[in-house]
Amino acid sequence: MNDFDYIKQTFELAKRGLGRTWPNPLVGSVIVKNNRVIGQGHHVQYGDAHAEINALNNCTESPEGSTLYVNLEPCCHTDKQTPPCAQRLIKEKIKKVVICNLDPNPKVNGQGVAILRQHGIEVEHGILDEEGEKLNEVFFFNQRSNSSFVHLKLASTLDGKIALPNGESKWITGEVARQHVHYLRSLHQGVIIGAETLRKDNPQLNVRLENFQGEQPWRIVFTQSGKLPKESQIFHDEHSHKTLIFTHAPVDLKLPPENILQIKDLSEAFGLLKERKLINLFFEGGATLASQFIQDKRVQRVSYFINPSFLGSGKSALSDLNITQLQHRPKLFNLESQWFGEDLMLSGRVQ
Amino acid sequence: MNDFDYIKQTFELAKRGLGRTWPNPLVGSVIVKNNRVIGQGHHVQYGDAHAEINALNNCTESPEGSTLYVNLEPCCHTDKQTPPCAQRLIKEKIKKVVICNLDPNPKVNGQGVAILRQHGIEVEHGILDEEGEKLNEVFFFNQRSNSSFVHLKLASTLDGKIALPNGESKWITGEVARQHVHYLRSLHQGVIIGAETLRKDNPQLNVRLENFQGEQPWRIVFTQSGKLPKESQIFHDEHSHKTLIFTHAPVDLKLPPENILQIKDLSEAFGLLKERKLINLFFEGGATLASQFIQDKRVQRVSYFINPSFLGSGKSALSDLNITQLQHRPKLFNLESQWFGEDLMLSGRVQ
Numbered sequence: 001m002n003d004f005d006y007i008k009q010t011f012e013l014a015k016r017g018l019g020r021t022w023p024n025p026l027v028g029s030v031i032v033k034n035n036r037v038i039g040q041g042h043h044v045q046y047g048d049a050h051a052e053i054n055a056l057n058n059c060t061e062s063p064e065g066s067t068l069y070v071n072l073e074p075c076c077h078t079d080k081q082t083p084p085c086a087q088r089l090i091k092e093k094i095k096k097v098v099i100c101n102l103d104p105n106p107k108v109n110g111q112g113v114a115i116l117r118q119h120g121i122e123v124e125h126g127i128l129d130e131e132g133e134k135l136n137e138v139f140f141f142n143q144r145s146n147s148s149f150v151h152l153k154l155a156s157t158l159d160g161k162i163a164l165p166n167g168e169s170k171w172i173t174g175e176v177a178r179q180h181v182h183y184l185r186s187l188h189q190g191v192i193i194g195a196e197t198l199r200k201d202n203p204q205l206n207v208r209l210e211n212f213q214g215e216q217p218w219r220i221v222f223t224q225s226g227k228l229p230k231e232s233q234i235f236h237d238e239h240s241h242k243t244l245i246f247t248h249a250p251v252d253l254k255l256p257p258e259n260i261l262q263i264k265d266l267s268e269a270f271g272l273l274k275e276r277k278l279i280n281l282f283f284e285g286g287a288t289l290a291s292q293f294i295q296d297k298r299v300q301r302v303s304y305f306i307n308p309s310f311l312g313s314g315k316s317a318l319s320d321l322n323i324t325q326l327q328h329r330p331k332l333f334n335l336e337s338q339w340f341g342e343d344l345m346l347s348g349r350v351q
Numbered sequence: 352m353n354d355f356d357y358i359k360q361t362f363e364l365a366k367r368g369l370g371r372t373w374p375n376p377l378v379g380s381v382i383v384k385n386n387r388v389i390g391q392g393h394h395v396q397y398g399d400a401h402a403e404i405n406a407l408n409n410c411t412e413s414p415e416g417s418t419l420y421v422n423l424e425p426c427c428h429t430d431k432q433t434p435p436c437a438q439r440l441i442k443e444k445i446k447k448v449v450i451c452n453l454d455p456n457p458k459v460n461g462q463g464v465a466i467l468r469q470h471g472i473e474v475e476h477g478i479l480d481e482e483g484e485k486l487n488e489v490f491f492f493n494q495r496s497n498s499s500f501v502h503l504k505l506a507s508t509l510d511g512k513i514a515l516p517n518g519e520s521k522w523i524t525g526e527v528a529r530q531h532v533h534y535l536r537s538l539h540q541g542v543i544i545g546a547e548t549l550r551k552d553n554p555q556l557n558v559r560l561e562n563f564q565g566e567q568p569w570r571i572v573f574t575q576s577g578k579l580p581k582e583s584q585i586f587h588d589e590h591s592h593k594t595l596i597f598t599h600a601p602v603d604l605k606l607p608p609e610n611i612l613q614i615k616d617l618s619e620a621f622g623l624l625k626e627r628k629l630i631n632l633f634f635e636g637g638a639t640l641a642s643q644f645i646q647d648k649r650v651q652r653v654s655y656f657i658n659p660s661f662l663g664s665g666k667s668a669l670s671d672l673n674i675t676q677l678q679h680r681p682k683l684f685n686l687e688s689q690w691f692g693e694d695l696m697l698s699g700r701v702q
Contacts, residue, residue: 158655159668160511168677291663304509308683308699312642312672317510321663326519332659337688337695344688346509346695348659
């Protein structure tokens with residue numbers, strides 16, 4: 001086992017917090033002494049102890065003189081719910097700290113490392129940092145751009161169609177792909193749709209996975225007219241307090257008034273989302289709204305499910321993007337592909 | 352080395368004939384004696400010796416008592432340019448023959464095996480037969496359906512667009528993908544396009560690969576009106592004798608009259624293609640014509656290049672397919688995916 005192996009182990013530990021740590025990142029930590037792991041831990045959920053603290057608390061022997069691995073720079077600031085990790089590492093007489101990513105948060109960024117070094121602790125960082133950034137891509141984006149991360153899901157035939165001209169759309173993709181969409185939902189704080197999708201599909205927008213114990217996501221509906229079908233499931237089910245409306249016109253619905261937010265544009269909506277710490281959102285519906293989000297550069301990741309079939313004519317996955325030159329079209333980067341049954345998912349970052 | 356390894360070796364030998372053996376299949380053969388390969392060969396091109404004969408002729412010692420591996424059943428009929436292979440195997444006192452696929456040609460199908468067995472040769476067949484069928488998918492299709500095989504190439508953005516509303520279409524896919532299209536062309540006898548593509552792109556439709564020494568493909572244009580631009584490259588370049596027009600109306604072009612074929616429908620065109628032994632065709636252009644071919648069930652394989660980008664509005668990869676129920680849409684099977692630079696190619700058989 002070398003530094004790379006242990007950092008990979010911190011990633012695996014970190015992932016145990018998937019979907020639970022918002023707005024905090026996913027962090028795992030491993031403590032190694034005499035080539036043996038003597039403690040490990042991860043950040044379980046927002047407000048709870050950081051990964052390093054859990055790893056220290058789980059140690060089976062004294063961590064004095066050990067090496068601590070962690071995928072994010074230990075914190076050094078005190079204006080939050082937990083005491084700074086750097087102090088605890090110093091107190092425990094850790095000999096060496098190996099870090100994947102520096103914390104992009106300007107309150108930390110390199111200062112955690114500096115404090116450790118001032119106290120004679122040897123520090124390395126930048127080990128597998130690209131993998132670490134990917135693991136916490138939402139957190140890094142939030143910190144750097146100060147805006148919510150939007151993950152757009154699209155699903156179409158190879159020729160880009162999502163429904164027949166007669167409207168038939170169930171289903172383009174197969175059961176396995178649709179199940180994976182529930183998994184993707186579970187990793188986000190909220191699911192965004194347009195009013196058209198609400199009217200047409202009356203979706204539940206909840207996570208329906210066996211043994212799922214996380215929190216159900218917010219359901220966030222964007223509407224121009226404010227006219228939404230009162231009988232929609234998301235206004236009446238047990239999670240109706242987690243339904244949020246962004247509207248350009250008054251809305252007549254029996255929802256808590258703070259859940260109906262009148263906006264002028266997407267910029268205002270994103271300001272309000274940030275205020276509510278809804279920083280990690282999954283977009284699931286509506287070619288028109290999706291196209292608006294893309295045009296307004298509000299989408300950071302796209303996961304596109306392709307069913308290897310053709311419809312020819314029918315409804316397209318996207319509507320107008322107002323592109324006048326090929327070189328200006330939105331592209332995806334750092335792509336990954338994965339089969340889900342008969343469907344291929346391509347997932348990549350939007351530049 | 353076991354039977355599977357040697358049959359795989361016959362595949363590799365067979366592939367050396369790629370693009371040259373039409374209308375014959377790709378065949379390779381390996382002769383093994385005392386666990387050593389003592390001879391190998393492949394079918395080089397149409398009219399030349401079969402793979403087994405080349406392998407026998409290449410033997411470094413007497414093949415008596417050896418095992419001959421071949422990916423297609425040795426022939427037993429004499430109504431062709433070469434003497435039947437089965438007789439030669441008997442004469443050479445081969446001990447055992449291991450075959451991948453039986454010959455689908457009704458003149459052979461199992462009879463080659465029967466003759467060998469009658470002469471005391473041990474025969475096994477069906478080793479890696481799915482892989483063997485895939486290698487010779489065009490040949491198997493030709494034999495079973497008595498029709499030409501059409502391989503449709505499409506290329507679009509993720510949302511199924513091939514050009515902007517203003518017509519800009521160069522390029523959706525990158526250099527590496529476009530280079531692979533030349534390779535795909537090189538594996539076919541002819542390239543099909545519609546008149547619209549000829550008018551718009553004035554393409555050369557030749558194979559532009561470094562060190563390519565094979566034959567250039569036929570250029571086959573389908574037109575309703577018969578009105579084609581006289582100055583098109585394919586009517587004037589050095590391969591203009593290999594330009595074929597299928598037209599629904601008279602054509603006024605300086606081409607050999609036998610290269611202008613007036614037809615009523617696709618069925619008639621496919622009859623004429625078969626008469627000319629053009630059984631392996633690559634389709635490269637025109638959403639409308641491609642859609643007609645798909646609707647008329649004339650497409651056997653689709654290779655779809657996806658550029659991970661979006662156009663929103665614009666020209667779609669296909670036009671109407673006259674589908675009224677999702678379950679009746681054309682699907683691809685046995686899919687393979689491969690990256691070419693930034694583009695993903697999905698290739699599969701049409702059911």
